[in-house]
Amino acid sequence: MNKGKADAFVDITDVVCPVTFVKVKVAIEELEPGQILEIRMNEGEPIQNVPRSLKDEDHKVIRVENNGDGTYTVLVEKDGLT
Amino acid sequence: MAEVDYKELKKGGFMRQVQKDRFSLRLRIVGGQIRAEQLQKVTEIAEKYGQGYIHMTSRQGIEIPFVKLQDIDAVKKELSEVGLQPGACGPRVRTITACQGENICPSGLIDTTSLAKELDNRYFARELPHKFKIGVTGCCNNCLKAEENDLGIKGGLKPAWQADVCNYCGLCQAVCPVKAIEIVSGDTVSLNETQCNYCGKCVKACPVEAWKGEKGFILSFGGLFGNRIAVGKQILPIVSSKESLYKVIDLTLAFFQKYGKQSERFRNTLDRVGWELFEKELEVLNIE
Numbered sequence: 001m002n003k004g005k006a007d008a009f010v011d012i013t014d015v016v017c018p019v020t021f022v023k024v025k026v027a028i029e030e031l032e033p034g035q036i037l038e039i040r041m042n043e044g045e046p047i048q049n050v051p052r053s054l055k056d057e058d059h060k061v062i063r064v065e066n067n068g069d070g071t072y073t074v075l076v077e078k079d080g081l082t
Numbered sequence: 083m084a085e086v087d088y089k090e091l092k093k094g095g096f097m098r099q100v101q102k103d104r105f106s107l108r109l110r111i112v113g114g115q116i117r118a119e120q121l122q123k124v125t126e127i128a129e130k131y132g133q134g135y136i137h138m139t140s141r142q143g144i145e146i147p148f149v150k151l152q153d154i155d156a157v158k159k160e161l162s163e164v165g166l167q168p169g170a171c172g173p174r175v176r177t178i179t180a181c182q183g184e185n186i187c188p189s190g191l192i193d194t195t196s197l198a199k200e201l202d203n204r205y206f207a208r209e210l211p212h213k214f215k216i217g218v219t220g221c222c223n224n225c226l227k228a229e230e231n232d233l234g235i236k237g238g239l240k241p242a243w244q245a246d247v248c249n250y251c252g253l254c255q256a257v258c259p260v261k262a263i264e265i266v267s268g269d270t271v272s273l274n275e276t277q278c279n280y281c282g283k284c285v286k287a288c289p290v291e292a293w294k295g296e297k298g299f300i301l302s303f304g305g306l307f308g309n310r311i312a313v314g315k316q317i318l319p320i321v322s323s324k325e326s327l328y329k330v331i332d333l334t335l336a337f338f339q340k341y342g343k344q345s346e347r348f349r350n351t352l353d354r355v356g357w358e359l360f361e362k363e364l365e366v367l368n369i370e
Contacts, residue, residue, distance in 0.1 A: 043256075047256050047257055048257050048259075048283060048287075051253050051257070051287050051289070052188075052257075052286050052287050054289075055286075055287065055288075055289055056188070060289045060290070061251050061253050061287075061289040062249065062251055062289075063251050063252065064251050064252035064253045064255075064256045065252070066252075066256065072256055074253075080289075081289065
């Protein structure tokens with residue numbers, strides 16, 4: 001499993017559902033399988049829903065950090081569940 | 083013309099209207115679903131015997147207003163051609179409502195549609211001291227508002243952690259709405275079982291299936307949303323089998339039949355005789 005640093009970064013704290021996941025999808029499309037996307041998202045609905053949607057599309061969450069400011073940083077491996 | 087037995091008509095789903103000898107005919111809908119060919123027949127009936135429209139009730143029902151007294155038997159016969167029947171009004175178990183549940187909804191945790199059908203088969207129109215509403219919602223998002231019902235059923239998951247597959251990513255801790263999960267020092271995950279609300283979000287979110295969930299039913303009792311407004315109370319731990327669920331419902335209805343006064347809603351019966359009495363009877367069931 002690739003635990004190195006992220007290959008790309010997307011901030012979705014400035015948008016609301018369903019644009020949150022759309023923005024993530026667009027960002028992950030740019031990557032190759034196995035590469036890591038770092039996502040900054042808000043607590044509440046985004047952290048509840050975005051990682052679950054990533055799982056549904058076979059991308060694997062590998063680390064979640066609580067930034068302590070109402071946001072989380074989530075590292076996701078593209079196609080990590082296939 | 084023969085004497086009209088309004089009570090009998092109401093029992094059979096015919097609601098007397100303001101207009102003389104006109105009835106709003108309530109249909110027996112289960113879990114908010116109706117087949118397309120049935121809907122077509124409803125359309126025909128509304129055009130032929132009503133005023134060309136239907137009313138959607140607040141509890142997923144359909145009513146056909148302005149049916150004439152003399153047409154009642156003809157309408158019943160036409161409904162039966164597509165397997166439809168009049169619904170229930172008055173002091174009995176009413177329409178069983180349900181959200182779409184796990185068959186359709188990504189958030190759903192239980193098969194609400196099948197459960198609603200089973201509940202309808204077992205309990206629909208059972209005579210009781212007052213109306214009795216049962217609703218089934220698939221998960222804690224509670225789209226069907228379980229606690230509004232005299233008996234509310236909500237899908238839940240009892241989570242159990244599998245150490246061997248966990249990748250300690252921390253997502254479960256982040257998604258848990260009641261902060262019952264804690265990643266302890268990177269190699270242990272603790273679950274506070276008394277705090278857990280069985281919402282299943284940890285199970286749904288986990289990327290490596292390190293949380294397994296046992297399906298169950300979270301029950302609420304004594305909800306009211308009419309003249310008096312009261313939220314149904316959860317007084318039992320999550321019920322894990324359907325067999326136990328039916329035992330609880332059988333007991334609940336028997337309790338209401340035994341202790342309820344005529345025209346007294348279940349909540350008011352519980353408040354009058356004491357919730358402890360009901361809880362004591364539930365305890366005897368030894369539900370797991």
